[in-house]
Amino acid sequence: MTAAELALAGVPVTVLERHPRHPGHSRGFNLNPYSLEVLDRRGIAGRFLAEGPTVPHMMFAGPRLLLDLTAMAAGHRHVLGIAQVRVEELLAEWAAELGVRITRGHEVTGLEQDADGVTVTARTPEGERRIRAGYVAGCDGSRSAVRKLAGIGFPGTPATRYTILADAEPMVEGDLSPGVTTGPGGAVLVIPRPGYVRIVVKDPAPPEERDEPVTAEYFQAALDQTLGRHVPLGPPRWLSRFGDAARLADRFVAGRVVLAGDAAHIHPPAGALGVNVALADAVNLGWKLAATVQGHAPAGLLASYHTERHAAGAAVLRYTQAQALLGGDDERLAPLRELVTELTALAPVNRYLAEAVTGVxxxxxxxxxxxxxxxPGGEDHPWLGRLAPDLKLTGPDGAATGLAALLRAGRGVLVDCAGGAFAAEAAGLRGRVDVLSARCVDDPGLAGLLVRPDGHTAWVSTRRDPRPAATLRHALTMWFGSPEGKISACETPCR
Ligand SMILES: Cc1cc2nc3c(=O)[nH]c(=O)nc-3n(C[C@H](O)[C@H](O)[C@H](O)COP(=O)(O)OP(=O)(O)OC[C@H]3O[C@@H](n4cnc5c(N)ncnc54)[C@H](O)[C@@H]3O)c2cc1C
Incomplete structure (x- = not known):
């Protein structure tokens, strides 16, 4: 996603991936509403939505409590069931269409940055390769080599609880039903997948070395011990162990190195957020890094990636840690669980939690x-800083369009509903901000709206609370730079 966002802005990108081919298994199985909104703003949500069912609710702190998503302020008020491997394949296809080169079998082992660029060393089947680039985005997962090589700290709490999972052939009918089955040793979660089942159980005796592989025998013993009876496991396709560690990189930007996704934050898998948070990082980062590479970024633009996404990452850690505690088996938390269940039945609480955990x-x-x-007029406008809704707009020629469609090019969008009073402010920013004089069908009181390439509202003026053009000028300069800053090709193309 980061690579595609950069390519969309005209920056040449090379992806280095250590695996010669995809390992085939999927950790995650969902895209949540924020991800679907973002993909919509690039015109590719349909490719993902064609892959699986949508459901209008999501689990909170385990399968017993469901959040209703239908009242959220979003166009997509549902979660899409889609295997992570398909998300990765579809994103790779889109990136390739935009000209991104994905180089497999390249494991990053070294990184040195200087005033002009970064030199990356990669281990390849043909031996060691050195690659020079202007910037490096470390999207290389929780054990990120890039993070370590750039000397970026990863403070947080180590795992105290481990869980093991098996993706195995379907169980014999009646052995274990889908959902949660509780035995004398705790709970077993069974999730049916097309052609197989995922079984998740607490690791009864995590080894000192967490990389020690989970064997079928070990998993079978843990399953039987938890259930208090023998339930034969079909031949497993994938066995794994994961913990509840929560860590946040202390810098998302370190000179010419940036981090996104699990490289920047890890958290308990509660709420199934990881893929989604990674996409949210990427869409916040792409346009800022592209403007930096092209030399027209205003001061502090790349630093704002750290400010905005570090805070978002900290929130994700809080939400997932809270869910992991509530969803755990500590009986002392039973009254708290009941209280949260009661609170969640209140519509505003349900909506707040749904929007918080999905990122909406x-x-x-x-x-x-x-x-x-x-x-100045009391409360800030509710859209300010948030994803702007996919407003219906009518252009000067009477043609109807939606705001999401205007964002497909990955540039900023200024909607002028004040007869041209605002459009002139963006005159020198061609190629960075697209301007549309329009009437807003959904909100006739709208006078003007500036939306960043990531879809978030940077400035809004309404007839009830009009903002002077100078405030728009400030927002344009802050996010898109001065008209003098030129758009140029990347000066240090990867080679
Ligand atoms: C059991 C489990 C279930 C989960 N379920 C969900 C879910 O339902 N929904 C959800 O949203 N999230 C889920 N997650 C979390 C999700 O899988 C991660 O948050 C997500 O994969 C992070 O994406 P990423 O691109 O940042 O990192 P990764 O997916 O880890 O990708 C990193 C890539 O970098 C490559 N790489 C690593 N090191 C190097 C190197 N040195 N050189 C070159 N390449 C390298 C790797 O091979 C990999 O392809 C789950 C996680 C677990 C463990």
Whole structure:
């Protein structure tokens, strides 16, 4: 996703992937509403939605408590069931269409940065290769070599609880039903997948060395011990162990190195958020890094990636740790579980939690223009800092369009509903901000709206709470730079 976002902005990108081919198994199985919204704003949500069913709710702190997603402020009020391997394949296809080169069998082992660029060393089947680039994005997972080589700290809490999983041939009918089955040793979660089942059980005796492989015999013994009876496991396709560690990189940007996804944060798998948070990082990072590479980024633009996504990552750690505690088997937390269940039945609480855990509620701070109070008219506009809704708009020629479609090019979008009063402000920013004079069908009171390439609202003016053009000028300069800053090709193409 990061590579595709960069390519969309015209930056040449090479992806180095250590595996010669995809290992085939999927850790995750879902895309949540924020991811679908983001993919919609690139015109590719349909490719993903064609792959699986959608459900209008999601688990919170385990399968007993469901959050209703239908009241959220989002176009996609559902979770899509889709294997992570398919998400990766579809994103790779899109990236390839945009010209991204994916180089497999290249494991990053070294990284040195200097004033002009970064030199990466990769182990390849043909021997060691050195690759020079302007910037490096470490999207290389929880044990990120890039993070370690760049000397970026990864503080947090180590795993205290381990879980093992088996993807195996379907069980014999009646052996174990889908969902949670509780035995004397605890709970077993069975998730039916097309052609196989995923079985998840607490690791009864995690080894000192967590990389020690889980064997079929070990998994069978743990399953039987938990259930208090023998349930034969079909031939496994994939066995794995995962923990509840929670860590957040102390810098998402270190000179010419940036981190995204699990490389930047790990958290308990509660809530099934990891793939989704990684996509949210990528869409926040891509346009900022592209503007930096092309030399027209305003001061502090790349640093804002750290500010915005580090805070979002910290929130994800909180939400997943809270869910892991509530969903665990500590009986002392039973009253708290009951209380949370009662609270979640209240519509505003349900909506707050649904928007918080799916990322739909993510609100980035949009600093006001100098001398302008943050909220002169009272409350900030509810869209400010959040994903702008996919508003229906009518252009000067009467043609109807949606805001999401205007964002497909990955540029900023200024919608002028004030007869041209605002459009002139973006005159020098061609190639960075697309301008549309329009009427907003969904909200006739809208006077003007500036949306960043990641879909988040940077500035909004309404007829009830009009903002002077100077505040728009400030927002344009803050996110898109000055008109003098030129768009140029990457000066240090990968080679
Ligand atoms: C059991 C389990 C279930 C999960 N379920 C869900 C779920 O339902 N929904 C969800 O959203 N998330 C889920 N997650 C989390 C999710 O899988 C991760 O958050 C997600 O994969 C992170 O994506 P990423 O691209 O940052 O890292 P990864 O998916 O780990 O990708 C990193 C890539 O970098 C490559 N790489 C690593 N080191 C190097 C190197 N030195 N050189 C070159 N390449 C390298 C790797 O081979 C890999 O392809 C689950 C996790 C687990 C463990």
């Amino acid at each position: 509620g993510t609100r980035y701070a949009m600093p006001p223009a100098p001398g302008q109070a943050a909220d």
